[in-house]
Amino acid sequence: MNQRQIEVFNAVMLNQTASRAAEVLRISQPAVSKAIQELERSVGFALFDRIKGRMVPTPEGQLLFREVAQSFIGMVQLRNAAARIRDFGTGELRIASLSALSTTLLPMALRGFQLQHPDVAITYQARMSSEVRELMATGQFDLGLAADEIDATAVDAKPFGKMRAMLALPPGHPLAARREVRPKDLHGVPFIALAPEDTTRREADEILRAQGVQPRLVLETPFSVTVCAMALAGLGCGLVNPLTARGFVPQGLVLRPFAPAVHFRTLLLLPTSRRPSRIVRDCLGHLQRAARELDMIMA
Structure with missing residues (x-):
């Protein structure tokens, strides 16, 4: 038994005649008959009764076809899966x-x-x-x-x-009355800083040092969301990514532009x-x- 014989058998069962199966498979009708005979010898029982030139499936042939149909369904699923992988990659991201x-x-x-x-x-x-x-x-x-x-x-x-950094302030903070906050406004002010390796912090630190400004550092964190939460709690102010800060504004957090601009x-x-x-x-x-x-x- 080989794959080609199974394909011929499946085609005969689906198309009901050897001639039609030969057309579908694009082979000769004698080649179809030969493949069926070889498959019958291999499995050890008759798959078709030849009645008036027609190939009528035997009960054993019908049973075998049920198994063959399942295997062909599996092959279709494999081909579909291969197509999905080719077009879309895996089913996870x-x-x-x-x-x-x-x-x-x-x-x-x-x-x-x-x-x-x-x-x-x-x-x-x-x-x-x-x-x-x-x-x-x-x-x-x-x-x-x-x-x-x-x-x-x-x-x-x-x-x-690229997003311009904003200064997050607790409600009622003196700097909340400003339209924008300048470096000199932060001298001695309680300040919540991003982590030292953060490029936005380094950019702001250079501006502050150049103007001789030194905020009073109360906390360091790598996360803008933590700066927002701590500022809202009244610990101080700090530079944040405005995308993160948006969710804290309805709770009372105040955002003001810092000038000159620094960016995330x-x-x-x-x-x-x-x-x-x-x-x-x-x-x-x-x-x-x-x-x-x-x-x-x-x-």
């Missing part, structure tokens, strides 16, 4: 990003992506940028968003977004070990559309 984008950009983008790909399982993790970079460098995740302070070696890194810059990361699948490319499209929508909202 793994994304990691810095936490500043986890409450705004990512929910907007993933909602649109999920509507387009309802059967794709999404794994999302909010991590520190250095951890996002590591997940991408080792090929554990498909797509990442990280701050620009990371080491971009061993990953495919491209500029993704985001990188899009992809693993260098493989080309992005169509699923990844589609997700990237949704991320870019969400970023444009947020730019218009924040403008």
